[in-house]
Amino acid sequence: MARTISERLSNILVCPFDHSRLALEQARFSCQKCKREFQLSGRIPIMLDPGLLQADVQKEDEARKKEEMEIFDNLSSYQDFMNRAYLRAIKEDISNSLLSFDLKDKEILEIGAGISLFAGKLAERNRVVLTDINETLLNQNPENCDLVVADAENLPFPDRSFDFIYLVGILHHLPDQKKGMQEIKRVLKEDGKVFISEPTKWSVNLIYYLGRKLLIFLLGKNFVRKLVGCGTPDEEFLDTKELKKVFSDDFQIKIRKISPIRLLPIRFFDNLGFVPKINHILEKIPIIKNFGAIAQITLLPKR
Ligand SMILES: [Zn+2]
Secondary structure (H helix, E strand, C coil), X not given: CCCCCCHHHHHHCCCCCCCCCEEEECCEEEECCCCCEEEEECCEEECCCHHHHCCCCCCHHHHHHHHHHHHCXXXXXXXXXXXXXXXXXXXXXXXXXXXXXXXXXXXXXXXXXXXXXXXXXXXXXXXXXEEXXXXXXXXXXXXXXXXXXXXXXXXXXXXXXXXXXXXXXXXXXXXXXXXXXXXXXXXXXXXXEEEEEEEECCCCHHHHHHHHHHHHHHHCHXXXXXXXXXXXXXXXXXXXXXXXXXXXXXXXXXXXXXXXXXXXXXXXXXXXXXXHHHHHHHCCCCXXXXXXXXXXXXXXXXX
16 A cells, blocks of 8 residues: 655654755655755655765764664574563563653654664654654554654754654763754653653663773674674663763653663573562662663753
8 A cells, every 4th residue: 555644744844954944745754954865764754964874874874773773684693682571571660650640642752763662652642753763663664653764863844843852771872872862852841741761871881882992902893792692792881870960950850760670681691580570679679770771861951
């Protein structure tokens, strides 16, 4: 069945770089101001810098984004990664937190949705837009959501567009996390809310991070890339201090850390079914709970 972009989506899209209006002509949008053109792929607009789509990108940040675009084309390795037993326990916790926001008739944005675990449910009572830098993953999402290929550092939406924005494990994929956070702030409505789940820097993740740096130093990036399987070797985990710098003026920030033990997403650890149970105990112990490997962050507007 031939499918085209929804009228609602084509009405809200703007140029990701100067936020100017776009003209839609024959399956492509063009920016009135910078003259960049963005293609439509079925119902999905590809709102990336045309330079990023070229075979040979020069800048380091762009090369990283390109790698993120391509690495997730492998659906089976993505699904394998997402179905690791440890991640299933984490996802359940995140899902409970996310669905505890009682959202109805809202404009909702999920950034870096991949194959979203939450959007289908939210879209039953709200209007939901999903972005991801990878079209293959995005394409797997439910019919009741609008889909946009976009770079989280340059979102193709006008200022103050959404009532609720959420992202799960996305910031550490961005070359410029601060820019990603500023984009969230920009496209959020004045009384809007945000939910972010993200691996934290000051936790067991620091050991993984330093271990990976050491491996890159000893064996090279390509080796580590193969070892990681899904994701790029350059990612850096979130320092919540940096997040507070961006959001604390305008938002009340609530942080709940979970999972002091974080296992690597490899098959071997699937047998360690008792780990989530130990985590649930550790999460209740003062001091230890501050070193949870995953932060669930809620941003509420200051009154
Ligand atoms: Zn433009």
